[in-house]
Amino acid sequence: MSLAKIIWAVSAAAAIILAFINLAGHDAMILAILGLLSGFFLDHNHRRGVIIAAIFLMAGGASALASIVGIGDYLTAILTSLGAVFAAASVMAIVRTLVERIFLSNKEASTA
Secondary structure: OOHHHHHHHHHHHHHHHHOOOOOOOOHHHHHHHHHHHHHHOOOHHHHHHHHHHHHHHHOOHHHOOOOOOOOHHHHHHHHHHHHHHHHHHHHHHHHHHHHHHHHOOHHHHHHO
16 A cells, blocks of 8 residues: 555544544644645646545535434534545645646656
């Protein structure tokens, strides 16, 4: 298993766990840091999908399952936490794409 997959797995697990427990207000910071790390190891081909997923989850998609009796609130909390991870990963992907476009030549940028 690659380092990128391990970081994404830890990020997903943290989003699920931190949806149910509160670490003295540090859970948002933990999710942001894990999201930034996940975004750093994001393949060029997957960047657009992560950005779209972040937009969808942050724009209200996380609450789409809230009406399910019994588990809707839990699913919303999990998807909201995942939205925070995807948002931070998107920021890193955007910054990384910008840096690649500025500092890499056209030939290197098209393969990155």
